[in-house]
Amino acid sequence: MKSLGSIRRTFAPWTNAEAKPFITFENVTKTFGDFTAVDNLSLTIYEREFFALLGASGCGKSTLLRMLAGFEEPTSGRILLDGQDLAGIPPYRRPVNMMFQSYALFPHMNVEKNIAFGLKQDGMPKAEIEKRVADMLKLVKLEQFAKRKPHQLSGGQRQRVALARSVAKRPKVLLLDEPLGALDKKLREETQFELMDLQQDLGLTFMVVTHDQEEAMTMADRIAIMDKGEVMQVATPAEIYEAPSSRFVADFVGSVNLFEGKVAGQDAGRVKIATASGFDIQAEESAAPPAGETVWYAVRPEKIRISSQRPETAVNAVEGEVWDIGYLGDMTVYNVKLANGQIVRSSQLNAHRTTADPLTWNDRAWLAFPADAGVVLTR
DSSP states (O other), X not given: OOOOSOOXXXXXXXXXXXXXXXXXXXXXXXXXXXXXXXXXXXXXXXXXXXXXXXXXXXXXXXXXXHHHHTSSOOSEEEEEETXXXXXXXXGGGSSEEEEOTTOOOOTTSOHHHHHHHHHHHTTOOHHHHHHHHHHHHHHTTXXXXXXXXXXXXXXXHHHHHHHHHHHHTOOSXXXXXSTTTTSOHHHHHHHHHHHHHXXXXXXXXXXXXXXXXXXXXXXXXXXXXXXXXXXXXXXXXXXXXXSOSSHHHHXXXXXXXXXXXXXXXEETTEEEEEETTSSEEEEEOTTOOOTTOEEEEEEOGGGOEXXXXXXXXXXXXXXXXXXXXXXXXXXXXEEEEOTTSOEEEEEEXXXXXXXXXXXXXXXXXXXXXXTTSSEEEOO
């Protein structure tokens, strides 16, 4: 499969058939009474990978994290870390550390004592503790706040203290459960990049649980989309967004337009889809389903151009009525109602301060997109 989207970095061990997974969930199931939180799940994660579990509340992602940390035991299946079966190993003996959303800092201790706590519990010599704490303070850029207590810090600073305490023991894996949930939007965006840089500097394996799509897309090397205790797709952020494996994934990540239809033919690497929206779609698809099969064509709003006149060279075009307009500053979102009542969304980047083709409510408008704009889905 060709690379999709920008290249995050050359690190991609999952593409190497000889690479050995660092963490393996092998047919893992976890039940709580009659409720199945994780359902026969298998997953592999590689050393030094920044891996994200993304899904709605109750999909099983935090339960998976807690089983790896040792706070929960699988009902069935195995979890292996660096080749070792973790069954029966208590949390404090696992080379794993977990950072919680609440940070769980000790309010009566200052920053350096919070960071040193776990090292003292392990019986590390005082001189080594002092050096390790100094290294951690420098790493998270909090040297001048060493004597302050948590209540004297901002939310972002407390987050960094919790992070420093988590990595001070140098675990093989750092688990982060909604680590940025308590931060405001701007600080959360800044901290995402700080976490990425820190993970690279430390060379650790990070596994983060989040329900924030943007957070997962920004930070992770790969993302596992979860639903009802199952993994729906595991791929890089670009592949998840541009080549979703199902309607669920396409609809869950970002905004998407889904056109239902039946395969009406195939020719020269393209498939013709007769849609229920009243127009035919020409889509690039090398392995098209057989004629007559029901499929869905998923296309992102930013891939659809909108104009008052039909584009002469458009491969796919349909006319509708401008139903709603949302001005977001950097872009404008148009909701266009087709003849059959379907609402199609088009997002246009506001690259210029004025537009030569202004559209407003109730205007007739044409939506157009190329054959390779979207993906054909069979489920």
